[in-house]
Amino acid sequence: MASVALSEAEKVYIVHGVQEDLRVDGRGCEDYRCVEVETDVVSNTSGSARVKLGHTDILVGVKAEMGTPKLEKPNEGYLEFFVDCSANATPEFEGRGGDDLGTEIANTLYRIFNNKSSVDLKSLCISPREHCWILYVDVLLLECGGNLFDAISIAVKAALFNTRIPKVRVLEDEEGSKDIELSDDPYDCIRLSVENVPCIVTLCKIGYRHVVDATLQEEACSLASLLVSVTSKGVVTCMRKVGKGSLDPESIFEMMETGKRVGKVLHASLQSLLHKEESLGPKRQKVGFLG
Amino acid sequence: MAMEMRLPVPRKPVSESLGRETKKHLVVPGDTITTDTGFMRGHGTYMGEEKLIASVAGPVERVNKLICVKALKTRYNGEVGDIVVGRITEVQQKRWKVETNSRLDSVLLLSSMNLPGGELLGQGVLVQVPPSLVKRQKTHFHDLPCGASVILGNNGFIWIYPTPEHKEEDAGGFIANLEPVSLADREVISRLRNCIVSLVTQRMLLYDTSILYCYEASLPHQIKDILKPEVMEEIVMETRQRLLEQEG
Numbered sequence: 001m002a003s004v005a006l007s008e009a010e011k012v013y014i015v016h017g018v019q020e021d022l023r024v025d026g027r028g029c030e031d032y033r034c035v036e037v038e039t040d041v042v043s044n045t046s047g048s049a050r051v052k053l054g055h056t057d058i059l060v061g062v063k064a065e066m067g068t069p070k071l072e073k074p075n076e077g078y079l080e081f082f083v084d085c086s087a088n089a090t091p092e093f094e095g096r097g098g099d100d101l102g103t104e105i106a107n108t109l110y111r112i113f114n115n116k117s118s119v120d121l122k123s124l125c126i127s128p129r130e131h132c133w134i135l136y137v138d139v140l141l142l143e144c145g146g147n148l149f150d151a152i153s154i155a156v157k158a159a160l161f162n163t164r165i166p167k168v169r170v171l172e173d174e175e176g177s178k179d180i181e182l183s184d185d186p187y188d189c190i191r192l193s194v195e196n197v198p199c200i201v202t203l204c205k206i207g208y209r210h211v212v213d214a215t216l217q218e219e220a221c222s223l224a225s226l227l228v229s230v231t232s233k234g235v236v237t238c239m240r241k242v243g244k245g246s247l248d249p250e251s252i253f254e255m256m257e258t259g260k261r262v263g264k265v266l267h268a269s270l271q272s273l274l275h276k277e278e279s280l281g282p283k284r285q286k287v288g289f290l291g
Numbered sequence: 292m293a294m295e296m297r298l299p300v301p302r303k304p305v306s307e308s309l310g311r312e313t314k315k316h317l318v319v320p321g322d323t324i325t326t327d328t329g330f331m332r333g334h335g336t337y338m339g340e341e342k343l344i345a346s347v348a349g350p351v352e353r354v355n356k357l358i359c360v361k362a363l364k365t366r367y368n369g370e371v372g373d374i375v376v377g378r379i380t381e382v383q384q385k386r387w388k389v390e391t392n393s394r395l396d397s398v399l400l401l402s403s404m405n406l407p408g409g410e411l412l413g414q415g416v417l418v419q420v421p422p423s424l425v426k427r428q429k430t431h432f433h434d435l436p437c438g439a440s441v442i443l444g445n446n447g448f449i450w451i452y453p454t455p456e457h458k459e460e461d462a463g464g465f466i467a468n469l470e471p472v473s474l475a476d477r478e479v480i481s482r483l484r485n486c487i488v489s490l491v492t493q494r495m496l497l498y499d500t501s502i503l504y505c506y507e508a509s510l511p512h513q514i515k516d517i518l519k520p521e522v523m524e525e526i527v528m529e530t531r532q533r534l535l536e537q538e539g
Contacts, residue, residue: 008469009414022481024484026518
């Protein structure tokens with residue numbers, strides 16, 4: 001992750017503040033910064049979303065393309081993730097510097113979606129063993145301001161909610177060859193149900209307590225973090241520890257409980273915001289990048 | 292726990308809220324300023340194809356025959372007598388490399404460490420702002436009555452720290468005071484930090500009076516609420532109001 005240089009005294013100040021539940025910007029240990037979410041920002045994708053969390057800026061685009069299903073799962077479509085840490089985010093990502101972080105985030109995304117219930121993959125199947133929809137999810141890191149995983153997972157969920165896959169019909173001739181017909185009406189499409197799509201909550205251990213939504217400075221003071229991927233019902237789909245420091249089992253349990261609690265509230269807010277945005281209709285004022 | 296998600300709102304241009312009658316002539320790099328060749332070229336302009344073109348983004352300033360463009364966002368250009376706050380990035384044999392938000396890293400020689408006015412800082416919070424927003428004043432070290440102290444570096448680095456109880460004579464060497472800072476002081480420091488960030492987003496000049504008025508305007512709100520866009524606008528508006536009343 002991008003790192004920031006801090007003096008010992010500054011680190012001590014931050015750690016003591018966290019102990020007393022008053023972080024540098026006045027938040028408590030379980031408070032998030034203000035999040036801005038907007039969907040449908042990129043016009044030539046099947047679905048897109050942009051999320052701004054403090055100084056962190058993420059853009060996600062989803063493209064649906066037809067392809068052949070995987071051999072071991074012939075009745076399902078699948079998702080492919082690609083994360084691009086652009087050099088705009090921070091100078092450390094210049095050249096190939098951002099590749100490591102990009103693959104790490106992509107692998108985490110693969111892991112959290114690697115279960116039967118996150119996305120209904122069977123609905124992506126067109127004809128078994130022959131055709132299915134592949135959703136290419138591309139994540140672009142525009143600015144890095146701490147807490148990347150959370151912002152990325154929120155953006156992925158919002159983009160999947162916004163994705164519209166055109167309806168197709170499979171026609172069969174007398175000879176048996178299949179023809180795929182795409183519906184002409186651009187509004188005739190299927191949407192994915194994102195109710196069970198998980199979101200990641202990152203908990204950074206600072207001193208004896210843990211914080212949610214750490215800024216770059218707070219991440220520099222933390223030796224170990226726990227990434228918990230939680231669904232809207234509070235079910236944990238995957239957990240991962242990052243950082244050089246160690247965590248004792250009691251801390252892990254506490255952090256997991258906090259992650260579940262915070263995750264449920266996160267999902268509820270995101271769900272209500274996405275529905276509110278959709279209810280504004282296609283004529284809503286789009287802010288985009290120049291707003 | 293608090294969690295707030297919202298839809299983005301298009302930003303309002305700052306001059307609208309100020310209600311300025313005269314609109315400043317704003318240019319971006321490449322814009323033609325004037326085709327009149329009688330003017331002298333100042334900073335931020337260059338001559339090309341018989342016309343004066345801007346090389347930075349900002350308002351055009353004209354003093355008699357001199358035209359220049361004042362850049363909105365630049366690196367810090369040092370001047371003699373300025374106070375700067377820097378972060379030490381490298382330690383070499385006889386000197387320290389210091390990061391001061393300028394074009395090149397600054398150098399601090401070990402021999403100049405004990406000169407008056409220079410000191411190493413202990414616990415506190417650093418806020419980085421554009422250097423053009425720090426007003427030039429007689430003194431940059433302010434002990435605010437609310438309980439914390441502020442050093443406004445001309446380079447845009449602002450250091451907020453708890454007011455030391457008593458001035459000690461350092462025998463020599465530096466030992467940072469690592470005792471926990473009290474909760475009341477912390478609240479003041481966090482509030483000040485958020486106020487400075489809101490003043491910067493609304494592009495207001497930073498000096499002790501503006502920061503203090505902004506602090507007082509923010510008291511009815513919770514510290515973490517100050518960073519919400521609507522609260523930010525409200526307190527900066529109030530600050531602007533008070534500053535205008537004070538001048539007029």
